[in-house]
Amino acid sequence: MHPTQQLRFASFKEACRGKNLRLTPQRIDIFNELANAGDHPTAEIIHQRLLSKLPTLSLDTVYRTLATFARLDLISKVETVQSQARYEVTVERHHHLICENCQEIVDFQWPQIDEIALPEEVKQWGKVKKKNLVIYGRCRKCGG
Amino acid sequence: MHPTQQLRFASFKEACRGKNLRLTPQRIDIFNELANAGDHPTAEIIHQRLLSKLPTLSLDTVYRTLATFARLDLISKVETVQSQARYEVTVERHHHLICENCQEIVDFQWPQIDEIALPEEVKQWGKVKKKNLVIYGRCRKCGG
DNA sequence: CATTAAAATAGGAACAATTACTATATGCCA
DNA sequence: TGGCATATAGTAATTGTTCCTATTTTAATG
Numbered sequence A, B: 001m002h003p004t005q006q007l008r009f010a011s012f013k014e015a016c017r018g019k020n021l022r023l024t025p026q027r028i029d030i031f032n033e034l035a036n037a038g039d040h041p042t043a044e045i046i047h048q049r050l051l052s053k054l055p056t057l058s059l060d061t062v063y064r065t066l067a068t069f070a071r072l073d074l075i076s077k078v079e080t081v082q083s084q085a086r087y088e089v090t091v092e093r094h095h096h097l098i099c100e101n102c103q104e105i106v107d108f109q110w111p112q113i114d115e116i117a118l119p120e121e122v123k124q125w126g127k128v129k130k131k132n133l134v135i136y137g138r139c140r141k142c143g144g
Numbered sequence C: 001c002a003t004t005a006a007a008a009t010a011g012g013a014a015c016a017a018t019t020a021c022t023a024t025a026t027g028c029c030a
Numbered sequence D: 001t002g003g004c005a006t007a008t009a010g011t012a013a014t015t016g017t018t019c020c021t022a023t024t025t026t027a028a029t030g
Helices: A003-018 A025-036 A043-050 A059-071 A111-115 A120-125 B003-018 B025-036 B043-051 B059-071 B111-115 B120-125
Strands: A075-078 A087-089 A095-099 A105-108 A126-139 B075-077 B086-089 B095-099 B105-108 B126-139
Touching (some): A003 A025, A025 A043, A025 A059, A025 B086, A043 A059, A087 B025, A105 B120, A120 B105, A120 B126, A126 B120, B003 B025, B025 B043, B025 B059, B043 B059, B059 B075, B111 B126
Parallel strands (some): A095 A126, B095 B126
Antiparallel strands (some): A075 B086, A087 B075, A095 A105, A126 B126, B095 B105
16 A cells, blocks of 8 residues: 555544544445545446455445545545536626535626636646636525 | 517527527527526426426426537536536645546646635625636547 | 428436435444 | 444435437428
8 A cells, every 4th residue: 555545544544433433344445446546436436446346335335435425524526516407598707606505506706717827737638618616615594 | 578688588599590590489488597597597497487388398308408508608507517426535625627528537736726815705605615616628638 | 371391399218326215234332 | 242323235216317209390482
């Protein structure tokens, strides 16, 4: 195991203890699989990758475990407005505020962000079409 | 109809003609519903809202129509990585590049964005937990 | 106005991602 | 090591979205 990963694993174990989470082979393997993955796998991909090691691992366990980890802030779900897609008519450039509680989406403008030059790394990556900032948090109505 | 909306509707009709899209009551109503909606409705919500006016409107039509409009850039899907949720272990602050073709997600860092002060509007909204920039485009591998 | 070919729709079935249910198995504390 | 709360496997159910196809509608033409 790479030292960084070892460290990560140690803090994972600690985090589990601190939160009264039982350490199970499934949890350990799911966490390690994700920690060592260079990509951003889906629950199904993680399931597939672990099947040779844990042949009885159920997809449900992967989903449940990932949800638990996300709640503990050990992992994050990458940029998703959960479940249903939402639409808007295309207007001026704007960004989005999303409340983690009520899921309401509010537009806001931030010209400063729109105009700022992209880092070199991004230019190398390919051709940029859209740039969208999403801010997550808790809105006033939900006690934020 | 509010003058702005009238204008919007006119350009909608024009856009349809320009792209060889037939003007149907369903398309008109779906577009207007979305143009006048203050929120960011889902396909299902739009369907519900139109049922009293178009009792036979099918959900499939709403989905198909929204997809068509999105292709024409008349509307946009709000911030979603389509279909499956993707996960990553929580590490340093970073943002995401998503290729519209291969869907690959690449991390990049942009400390400038992380450190910049939030606009007043956002502070009024509530408590911010995360700030994530998502850049869409086409990566080199996909000819971008 | 009718005629007509191409395109759009309704309705229901299919599909894919995710979550719920429940009996069994397991981690962990005493 | 025993007991109990918690986690898991397996499967069923749910939800969001797309596919299929017969029927209807649009818009172009005479």
